[in-house]
Amino acid sequence: MTPVPPAPPRPASERVAAVLPAALDHGLLCGHAPVVGFLDTDGIRASVAALHTAFGAAPDVLHTFAAKAASLVPVLRLLAAAGMGCEVASPGELRLAREAGFAPSRIVLDSPAKTRQEIAEALALGVALNADNLDELERIDALRADGCASVVGLRVNPQVGGGAIGAMSTATATSKFGVALRDPGARARVVEAFARRPWLTRLHAHVGSQGCPLELIAEGVAETYRLAEEINAAVGHRQVTSLDIGGGLPVNFADDGVRPTFEDYTRALTAAVPGLFDGRYGLVTEFGRSLLAKNGFIAARVEYAKRSGGRRIAVTHAGAQTATRTVLMPGSWPLRVGAFDARGRAKAGPPVAQDIAGPCCFAGDLVAEARELPLLAEGDYVVLYDTGAYYFSTPWAYNSLPRPAVHGFTVDGTGARFTTVRDAQTLDEIAAESGARHADGLLALTR
Structure with a gap:
């Protein structure tokens, strides 16, 4: 029996509207998880199906996924099940591909x-x-x-x-x-x-x-x-x-x-x-990017809303540690930003020019400058659209900020369902990664 191909996904903005309130209800976004990545499993499968259909005239083709675009084992395993191969560019990516079952x-x-x-x-x-x-x-x-x-x-x-x-x-x-x-x-x-x-x-x-x-x-x-x-x-x-x-x-x-x-x-x-x-x-x-980007988004809480030099600034938990390319090369990698209230509902109100700032300790950590959005306040949420590839899967460890959790989702007649793709990094894991086991190593050389 030929499997039924997945239906084309709804537009990203519609998916966010359905998923964000549910994520808040499930506690996936909360005080100890102020920034989270989300991936649409149905959207990923639909993108893979579109790729295979477009190359249907080729009698012999191997479609591989560029692992660097989403170096997460559950994502790679989903892609393997959808008929993809895997392109890797390092021993680490080769290990991930093998763990995923390619x-x-x-x-x-x-x-x-x-x-x-x-x-x-x-x-x-x-x-x-x-x-x-x-x-x-x-x-x-x-x-x-x-x-x-x-x-x-x-x-x-x-x-x-x-x-x-x-x-x-x-x-x-x-x-x-x-x-x-x-x-x-x-x-x-x-x-x-x-x-x-x-x-x-x-x-x-x-x-x-x-x-x-x-x-x-x-x-x-x-x-x-x-x-x-x-x-x-x-x-x-x-x-x-x-x-x-x-x-x-x-x-x-x-x-x-x-x-x-x-x-x-x-x-x-x-x-x-x-x-x-x-x-x-x-x-x-x-x-890589073309298969995943539209099928993911980042949601982050607004921690403070302030004003500086007449400019309003929303300080959020999504900055250069997740949106590295956008922060460092804003002209080449601009992102759409959505404004949502504390319950995950799209904010209304007249647009106001606001900087969307991240948590990293340098002045240029801005995801967007003078962006026209409904006025953001403490406890609101911003969504960075089209970030399913590269953004939260390959974070930058600036300021030892923890890697955010990533959750997969599907939306059906009963609402949104979620599964964990990657747990949020703990402070113990940050300390271990930063050489805590060898804390006295340099002191030993001074004796």
Whole structure:
């Protein structure tokens, strides 16, 4: 029996309206839990279904989830159950993927700084890996045993240019990732590297993510496709059998709308590379933010409401420790903010310009400046929308602020139901993480 695909989720603002009061009733948001992350399980499953549908014309495709976008084992296990693989970029992420139950054959290891030990472990497990450079291929030569089950690829930088956010653009002329194809002699060296290694069967490229237009991403994929054709022609047979085209679909943070969609992306790919979905090459994708961002939010209590220099300021418990990119790069990562009262109901009233400040001890810890919202007061709540990816799953330990709890939810005819994804970090755990067991270590050196 074919499983019924999940229904498209309601807009994020509607989900928050249903979930926030219930979370307060359940005590998930309270005095000792003033900031919490929430994830919509149905929304995540619907996003995965939309991805699979958009690539339905491709006869051989492995969709992997970029673990860095939500490095939480229950999230990864949910994605594995929904038919995803997992892309990892460190030993820690590989461990999380294995804890989540991904088969090694559905895990792809990417990193520009793999050690020999990391490479050896991946090869022993049968995990696929993409070498970042030609020197790394030399290491794989020495470590790879006959009969190894790992698919091995080479990452190339098509150097097609950058998007609106330089830090998120990975196909610029000087990007640290991959073999720069347009550098003198580089293309010939890549072809020669494949000719010397019959087991090297995959090409990988990733142009960037937020701020990169679909046409730019598609151009990078097209350049990679052309290189695969060139390699296969040079070696005289079909050695390159798959293309890892990365992820990078941008997310709309301006409103509830999902745009661009995965369907928009596949249309752009088809226009740039007409043969991409004909089955000549297996495909691997590595989406992260586009699957999770719209399916999560942060809720935080307003601890104080004050005024400074004529500006109203709401001091909350969500700042740089959870919304790091937004605080440090507000022009590139603006977030929508919602205002709710102490019972979780949307606040009414005339909009007033307010700064939404966080708890971190530096002046720039502002999630939003001069944002027009109903006037916030002590005990109210703010919601940061579209934060299901990266925000609360990879917190910053500034001021030794504890990592917030994360809860999953579903909403049905009976209301909202919750489950714990990650417990809030305790003060004992902060002390242990900060070396409490070795408290006298430095003093010992002074004796």
